[in-house]
Amino acid sequence: MKSFRVSVHIVPRKGLLDPQGKAVADALHTLGFQAVGDVHVGRHLRIDTTATDAAAAEASVREMCARLLANPVTEDFEIAGVTAT
Amino acid sequence: MKSFRVSVHIVPRKGLLDPQGKAVADALHTLGFQAVGDVHVGRHLRIDTTATDAAAAEASVREMCARLLANPVTEDFEIAGVTAT
Numbered sequence: 404m405k406s407f408r409v410s411v412h413i414v415p416r417k418g419l420l421d422p423q424g425k426a427v428a429d430a431l432h433t434l435g436f437q438a439v440g441d442v443h444v445g446r447h448l449r450i451d452t453t454a455t456d457a458a459a460a461e462a463s464v465r466e467m468c469a470r471l472l473a474n475p476v477t478e479d480f481e482i483a484g485v486t487a488t
Numbered sequence: 489m490k491s492f493r494v495s496v497h498i499v500p501r502k503g504l505l506d507p508q509g510k511a512v513a514d515a516l517h518t519l520g521f522q523a524v525g526d527v528h529v530g531r532h533l534r535i536d537t538t539a540t541d542a543a544a545a546e547a548s549v550r551e552m553c554a555r556l557l558a559n560p561v562t563e564d565f566e567i568a569g570v571t572a573t
Contacts, residue, residue, distance in 0.1 A: 439552075443534040449530075451524070452523045466521075
């Protein structure tokens with residue numbers, strides 16, 4: 404078994420309201436950052452795990468996302484990277 | 489002015505307690521993912537902005553992080569990517 408660090412992004416599903424992103428965009432405008440357009444706020448998870456290889460580590464994290472970490476109704480997730488540690 | 493999409497990771501500063509990450513790790517263990525070690529939970533922001541070039545877009549987002557998005561006492565941020573849109 405080898406050690407891997409897997410990064411995951413969990414973001415609001417496209418087309419759904421993202422009130423937190425809207426609030427951040429409004430606050431940035433108020434601070435003078437007029438060039439800012441849309442802002443999306445999601446979660447970034449870094450999971451240390453052991454697996455036989457990188458593909459197995461990624462598959463295991465996908466299952467974690469589906470079962471616990473992401474809300475399948477409102478959120479999408481993507482594996483941002485798998486690195487051996 | 490060109491359009492850029494800047495991705496930012498905001499994570500708990502190293503060495504500080506990350507109670508949310510600990511809770512996620514415990515929940516994953518309970519679900520049977522015994523191979524999981526540490527879990528860190530941070531925020532992932534995707535900011536659409538306009539700037540003269542990619543370096544200016546990144547500099548502007550760094551200033552946003554310092555002034556509003558990240559808590560300088562407890563959090564670190566890193567620019568994960570700048571892409572032209």
